[in-house]
Amino acid sequence: MMSSQEKKNFLMRYRDCEREIVxxxxxxxxxxxxxxxxxxxxxPTPGAHGETRDRVQEAVCEMAELRGALYDRLLDAAAVRREIERAIASLGEERLRLLLEYRYIDGLTLEAAAERMHYSWRQAANLHRQALSELELEPLPRRAS
Structure with a gap:
């Protein structure tokens, strides 16, 4: 069984993807x-124009490479989001699902999520704790070093 911190880490993966995309x-x-x-x-020096062309070409190549990385990261983020949404959807109680969506999909702080849901911070913190407790996740595979 995963600890609350491991569950938070699992849920935070989408926000991490979003930060990398930005x-x-x-x-x-x-x-x-x-x-x-x-x-x-x-x-008047022959060949001087070639240097400018190389710098432009270098910038264009770098942008193309970065756009490829961005596209890959967008695909990763979409897959991670679907995985997190499925996990959150497994919770029985709507307000627990909504709180986790605000926090881990929309990236709101717990305070902002509480305000949006018309709860005090303490109520939201208690609901968050309950949601993490009820959330059933498979342990993440360990990455090879």
Missing amino acids: RLEEEIARWQSRAERITAGYS
């Missing part, structure tokens, strides 16, 4: 900005 999107935007700032230079 990071990749920001990195793509930085490379896009760099590519747009690179301008062709005019120089």
Whole structure:
């Protein structure tokens, strides 16, 4: 049986995927900005224009690689989300499901979820504890080091 902390870690995987997606999107935007700032230079020295072309090409290649990684991460996030949603859906009580969805799918803090549900923080904390207790998950496979 999984501990409450292991269950939280399981549920937090989607938010972790989301953070990685945002990071990749920001990195793509930085490379896009760099590519747009690179301008062709005019120089009497032969071959000087090739250097500008290489920098643009480097930026475009980096963005293509990052977009591929982003696409892979989006697929991962969708699969993780479905897995978490199935686990949450197995809970019998609607308010427990809703609280876990707010917390682990929507990324709300427990305080924000409590406010949205019109509960005090203490009530939400108790419901959260109950939800984790009732949530039945298979242990995550260990990753090879």
